[in-house]
Amino acid sequence: MTQDARLVLVSNRGPATFDRDDEGQVRVTRGGGGLVTALTGLVNHRDALWVASAMTEEDAEKSREHGGRAFDCEVDDVSYRVRLVESDPEAYDRFYNVVANPLLWFIQHYLWDLSNAPDIRQNEVEAFERGYRAVNDDLAAAVLEEIEGEDAVVMLHDYHLYTAPRTIRRSNPDVFLHHFVHIPWTQPDAWRVLPRDIREEIYEGVLSNDIVGFHTRAYKRNFLLCCRELFDMDVDEEAGVVNFEGRDVWVRAYPLPISAESFTRTAARLQVKEYEEELLRRRREHLILRVDRADLSKNVLRGFTAFDMFLSQHPEFRENVTFIAQLMPSRQDVPEYAEYLEKIEALVAVVNHRHGTTDWMPIDLKLRENLDEAVASYKHYDLLIVNAMFDGMNLVAKEGPLVNERAGVSLLSENTGAHEELAEFALSVNPFDVQEQADAIYRALTMSQEERAWRADGLKRIVTSRNPGDWVDDQLADIEAKRRGEAPPSNAPTGRFAQR
Numbered sequence: 001m002t003q004d005a006r007l008v009l010v011s012n013r014g015p016a017t018f019d020r021d022d023e024g025q026v027r028v029t030r031g032g033g034g035l036v037t038a039l040t041g042l043v044n045h046r047d048a049l050w051v052a053s054a055m056t057e058e059d060a061e062k063s064r065e066h067g068g069r070a071f072d073c074e075v076d077d078v079s080y081r082v083r084l085v086e087s088d089p090e091a092y093d094r095f096y097n098v099v100a101n102p103l104l105w106f107i108q109h110y111l112w113d114l115s116n117a118p119d120i121r122q123n124e125v126e127a128f129e130r131g132y133r134a135v136n137d138d139l140a141a142a143v144l145e146e147i148e149g150e151d152a153v154v155m156l157h158d159y160h161l162y163t164a165p166r167t168i169r170r171s172n173p174d175v176f177l178h179h180f181v182h183i184p185w186t187q188p189d190a191w192r193v194l195p196r197d198i199r200e201e202i203y204e205g206v207l208s209n210d211i212v213g214f215h216t217r218a219y220k221r222n223f224l225l226c227c228r229e230l231f232d233m234d235v236d237e238e239a240g241v242v243n244f245e246g247r248d249v250w251v252r253a254y255p256l257p258i259s260a261e262s263f264t265r266t267a268a269r270l271q272v273k274e275y276e277e278e279l280l281r282r283r284r285e286h287l288i289l290r291v292d293r294a295d296l297s298k299n300v301l302r303g304f305t306a307f308d309m310f311l312s313q314h315p316e317f318r319e320n321v322t323f324i325a326q327l328m329p330s331r332q333d334v335p336e337y338a339e340y341l342e343k344i345e346a347l348v349a350v351v352n353h354r355h356g357t358t359d360w361m362p363i364d365l366k367l368r369e370n371l372d373e374a375v376a377s378y379k380h381y382d383l384l385i386v387n388a389m390f391d392g393m394n395l396v397a398k399e400g401p402l403v404n405e406r407a408g409v410s411l412l413s414e415n416t417g418a419h420e421e422l423a424e425f426a427l428s429v430n431p432f433d434v435q436e437q438a439d440a441i442y443r444a445l446t447m448s449q450e451e452r453a454w455r456a457d458g459l460k461r462i463v464t465s466r467n468p469g470d471w472v473d474d475q476l477a478d479i480e481a482k483r484r485g486e487a488p489p490s491n492a493p494t495g496r497f498a499q500r
Contacts, residue, residue, distance in 0.1 A: 014052025094131025425458035
């Protein structure tokens with residue numbers, strides 16, 4: 001990419017967040033989520049401004065200290081140039097808690113039970129107009145102010161910011177806009193949940209970009225299909241191009257890898273070894289693991305039901321296997337999520353009561369986020385369960401095989417983004433077929449050591465073949481090519497992935 005172009009990253013959650021410690025002093029911590037990890041490498045070797053929402057009162061205070069403009073901060077030895085954008089609290093609440101979560105999230109993970117929900121009423125329409133659009137406009141205005149009079153490339157991220165590109169494009173027609181969507185893109189019928197004018201505004205926003213990126217070829221195809229089926233647009237599926245308002249929008253797939261180097265360093269930490277010692281002290285013959293957010297899309301209930309069926313159908317495994325489930329409670333202010341967590345706890349109680357003994361509890365449920373504890377479990381599982389109903393990528397499916405030391409097997413839903421890369425060496429399952437998952441558990445725990453080793457080695461080769469720097473470089477190369485006016489290059493998979 002042309003080095004003199006101003007680079008601006010835009011996301012709802014930024015690389016740094018501010019809060020107060022026990023003494024009431026403002027402190028800065030690293031922003032959560034894989035997005036920050038993925039883009040940190042880019043920030044390290046290229047000057048960039050990161051524009052994000054002020055998500056806490058301390059974020060807002062820090063923004064006001066700098067007159068609402070950009071400032072420098074350092075988090076975990078990484079320096080960032082950040083602009084935190086303060087929105088009206090009521091508008092932000094509508095943006096985040098009514099539209100982005102759950103409405104868009106549910107649409108893009110096929111989570112709505114359409115016979116019962118959603119009901120689109122005036123509340124949802126106003127939330128889009130006065131919340132989602134308002135916050136997007138706030139972030140767009142900040143970007144426009146920062147790039148005024150400059151040659152710039154703006155890289156927007158995820159489902160929170162679908163309308164911002166339209167606002168930026170209208171005010172600055174020559175700016176280069178790139179948008180990466182980190183969650184699944186669903187097929188046309190899923191989008192018909194939205195009122196037509198809202199649906200059109202979202203697609204007009206996304207198509208105001210020059211390049212739109214997804215984790216998988218499947219999500220790329222779904223987006224192109226939506227453009228054709230919902231809006232009768234001129235779509236070249238082979239080239240991955242949509243013609244919108246006289247511009248060719250490139251639609252690309254960029255699978256997100258993990259940083260094998262940094263994650264391996266994490267696995268060697270002293271805290272991890274301390275958790276390992278406790279894990280090994282209590283370990284039974286077989287260990288099953290899942291590490292997830294307690295999100296509806298993760299399919300936790302069916303995973304536990306499959307384990308329940310496995311124990312009923314194969315009683316010889318009783319007292320010889322433990323299922324550790326480390327789940328981070330998620331979005332508990334959304335009623336559906338609070339109810340889901342209650343169902344998880346209730347099902348675990350039922351399974352443990354049905355199969356447990358005085359000195360053995362089949363499911364060890366840990367409702368907390370603890371990376372060191374999770375990595376210790378990664379190193380020693382016999383089976384890692386990733387059975388999400390739909391998932392953008394799912395980095396757990398890559399992290400576990402990277403550091404596992406026991407040739408552990410992966411049970412992987414065919415609807416995760418990671419499945420496109422890892423399917424050959426995982427046990428692929430339909431996330432809705434509970435019996436298939438129960439059978440896969442049995443197959444994994446009775447698999448020969450030779451097959452386990454073959455699968456584990458294959459997973460590790462794929463996981464270590466690329467790093468987040470490659471992911472960023474692929475996008476920057478396409479940005480440079482499109483800025484030069486080139487035709488879209490091939491976006492076909494390569495290597496072993498291409499041969500399947």
